[in-house]
Amino acid sequence: MAMRRFGVAIVLSVILMAAFAAGLSAAKRGISVGEWLSVPFSDASFAKRWGYGETNGARNVISADRAQQRNGKPTLRLDTNSGFDCWVYFPNTKDWDIDLSKAKVMRGYLRSENKNGWGGDPWIIFVDMAGRKARFDGLKQRLYDAINDWTEIVVPVGADLDAKCAEYGWKAQISPGFDWKHISCVQIHQDTDGSGYTMWYSGFEFIDYAGRTIKWWLSSINKPDLSVTYAEQVPQYKRYIASEPDPNYNIPELVGSAATEKHWPNEGEQIKYLVHIKNAGFARSKPTDFVCMIDGKVVKKASLPALAPHQVTTIVVNWKWKQGPYQFAASVDTKNKLDEITKKNNTLRFKTDAYVLVAVCEKSIVAPIEQVNNWYGSFCFEDWMRGATIDQLNSLFKRCKYDFAPNGAEVSVRLGKIFLVDELPDDGAKIGEIDKGLGLYIFDGVWHYPLRAIHEWCDLANDFDWALNHELSHQLGIIDDYQYDMGPDSNLVNHKAYDRGPGGIMGGGQVGDNVYPAYADVDIAGFNLTKGHRRGFFGEYLYCIPYKNTLVLSIDGRPLADKDIEIYQKSMYTGKIEAPPVFTGKTDAEGRFPLANRPVPKDFTTATGCTLHANPWGYPDVVGRNGLFLIRTQVDGKWYYGFIDIGRFVCEYARGHKDNAVYSVKLMPE
Incomplete structure (x- = not known):
């Protein structure tokens, strides 16, 4: 059973x-x-x-x-x-x-x-x-x-x-x-x-x-269980809705009315949060208190009535908007008087400028998920949602640290709403119609939870759901890092493979000393380079390339001095590396080779602050499909090679090397 x-x-x-x-x-x-x-x-x-x-x-x-x-x-x-x-x-x-x-x-x-x-x-x-x-x-x-x-x-x-x-x-x-x-x-x-x-x-x-x-x-679990499940912000303004007006390049821009729309409340604008509270237990709760604090100040106190099992109530919290990452904390039973199944879900916390994620769920998944205890120690569907998604992402943001990101990713997410629908068909077009009808364009990201995946949802109620959080990261604009990778059959120059691993949850990159599961270095760079903005763009952080870039090449620890080299680029259209090379030339006595900047369709800065400009990659595909260079040289009749991907350029930019960056590449014998 x-x-x-x-x-x-x-x-x-x-x-x-x-x-x-x-x-x-x-x-x-x-x-x-x-x-x-x-x-x-x-x-x-x-x-x-x-x-x-x-x-x-x-x-x-x-x-x-x-x-x-x-x-x-x-x-x-x-x-x-x-x-x-x-x-x-x-x-x-x-x-x-x-x-x-x-x-x-x-x-x-x-x-x-x-x-x-x-x-x-x-x-x-x-x-x-x-x-x-x-x-x-x-x-x-x-x-x-x-x-x-x-x-x-x-x-x-x-x-x-x-x-x-x-x-x-x-x-x-x-x-x-x-x-x-x-x-x-x-x-x-x-x-x-x-x-x-x-x-x-x-x-x-x-x-x-x-x-x-x-x-x-x-x-005993014959107890009540009060959970502060999530809070809706009213009004909730639109995320960025980018389009690609040039059919030759997928340059994401805000055009027409999208360029002038409001994405945040005005400073001092009166907004409200609809805070949802549920008795997720199996016995009636007793009356208790409710306290909400924003930025360390009490903004609402209220009495919470007794709730029957599965009964939900909503408390309205008014606040005058301030732009920035202000801590929101709404709590019930603040004096710890109630005996509940768990106390871990008594407080809801988030940053007021957090990216807002929304869940669209088939109604039929609620009952089976509430049969399984979750991260919070409860049998609450909304707690399962928070624990499996919001909490996991926020934990990754904080703990995945690099030299250029000592505090990890300086962004966060919160749960903005849960929609329950009768059916989620396995048809992208029909899903799109459902999303349109729900008006999901106001949220930064959305994911769908159909009944056909119920075993996955239940099995991972207490473990990291790699696939789910990978896909939610796409909603926040982070690309598949395996786009940089290449198998030997796609390398028509020397048939050598490239795999940047050990990769993070986005399928590539380097995680350094971070413990799995983790975001790779380029993922954290992408989050921090676009922080403070709404989402709606994808991979635009790949535009963040230093203005001057120099390779320093070596073989067996010795500089590749005064040697002819050739550099090939992976095609965004075919996924292959083939002739002709995009760069040829000779290194100097220290093995240095400056990369010339190649033109882009136009200089352009996205709404998220990423500037497309002339750079060694030409037009950097925001999906990452042309983000790999193959470097070759011949020494004493023997060929040597090495790879470098665009992620290293983005990380140097994130380190503050925006004007001038240097990259060491060790070449290997073919």
């Missing part, structure tokens, strides 16, 4: 701690309703409190299996058609807050049916209440041992990890600051050859150094 929303606490046939335990519960958990337990947390009666995740949109079902038993007891079962990383986790609310600092191990049993064979050992991830992780990769063949037979796994926890990992066969990766005293959940991962398998879990519990089972807390 797939995971379902449920409105009553799970009835467990277990022995609870008596009056002392109840007192301990109250002392430790404050107002939270729940139970102290000592049975294995993989007991089949907890099936509805387990969650799942998967990276490729597979169908996953967690259920209690009374047919497959261990020690005479039903077991927990996962059925999946996954061919990639798939995992289960407990508890699905990610609010365990269990203290494992003095525990010795986690012990449990696995059994599987898998016709494909396994992709190595399982790996286990513990997540603390701050979101930091402790990962344990297995060094044995326990998944193979578990085929058609129960096999024990023992995973180190707490202190003395080096010794315990050596004893039990694990390799640990512990995030800095990881807190074993406050564990929110545990994940059990497995990967398979082929696709599709069944896994059973039984007897999972934590053991102390005396061999005793450690008691644990399970919170």
Whole structure:
């Protein structure tokens, strides 16, 4: 049975701690309703409190299996058609807050049916209440041992990890600051050859150094859950609507009325935010308070009435517009009096000048998504949307840092509206008509969420959805970085391939020291070079090329001195590199070769501040299709080659080298 929303606490046939335990519960958990337990947390009666995740949109079902038993007891079962990383986790609310600092191990049993064979050992991830992780990769063949037979796994926890990992066969990766005293959940991962398998879990519990089972807390979800889901700005002005008036070049311009339209409120203009608040829980909420602050100042206080499950209310917040990134924060239950499923969704935060994204969703996706717990620890569709998109993008903006961007991308996004429609057909023209009818031109970006992708939406409710955030980045104007790449068959000069990797989420570029998933250097440059403007353009940051550009060429660390070179450019029309070269000439004694500027159709500055001017690339295609040079030279009868892409030029511009930039290129033998 797939995971379902449920409105009553799970009835467990277990022995609870008596009056002392109840007192301990109250002392430790404050107002939270729940139970102290000592049975294995993989007991089949907890099936509805387990969650799942998967990276490729597979169908996953967690259920209690009374047919497959261990020690005479039903077991927990996962059925999946996954061919990639798939995992289960407990508890699905990610609010365990269990203290494992003095525990010795986690012990449990696995059994599987898998016709494909396994992709190595399982790996286990513990997540603390701050979101930091402790990962344990297995060094044995326990998944193979578990085929058609129960096999024990023992995973180190707490202190003395080096010794315990050596004893039990694990390799640990512990995030800095990881807190074993406050564990929110545990994940059990497995990967398979082929696709599709069944896994059973039984007897999972934590053991102390005396061999005793450690008691644990399970919170009830028969509670309310107030979520401040999103805020609509009224009025919301149009994004830029660029067109390409010259059929020979895709130069994005604002023409006609688009050139004079208003895109932001005027300074001091009276606007309002419609703040949506939903009880996403399974019990009626009590009356509480609402406070909204902008730029650190209280702009609205209100009383929030009691809300029935799934009831939504709206509070209007008035504000006189100020241009800039002012912090908006709307909160409910500011004194923390309510006992809820989660408190993580009690506050909505965004910057007032954030790019505004909108979601167009089939109505039928709401119910299945609300069966799966999400990033916020809730069962709320709107929280899922925020967690999977807005929060992921804003996190990437902040943490993807480069020497020219020590603060990452200085932009942000917010959720402006969710539209629910009856159907999203698999037809671009019909989707366009739906979008036109909804008036989506006022938003900076839009994405569509059809029912046919429901397994992807559910599987990645607690993980980074690479494809979704890649596409949303396109909505913000960032191109596919793989446009710079080229296979050997497309290089008609020397048949050498170019791949700039290791790439970021846009399919290329270089991510430096950033941890995956990440934006590449040129992506962050693109965001920062166009910040402070609305969106509606695409790839126009490729116009940001220094006015003077010099290559410094070398072979085996030595300058390519006084040698003839030839430079070829990838065609935006054919995707190939072929003769004739766009540059020929000779390097100087230091291997330097200045690149001449080539003409462009016209000098032009976009509404986002990017200037097209004469440069070595000629007209830089905003999609990136002609953004690659091949450099060749012959030394002592032997050919050498190297590549450079336009992304390096844009990054130099972002470093402040707008007038003059130098690029080192190491040549390799053909």
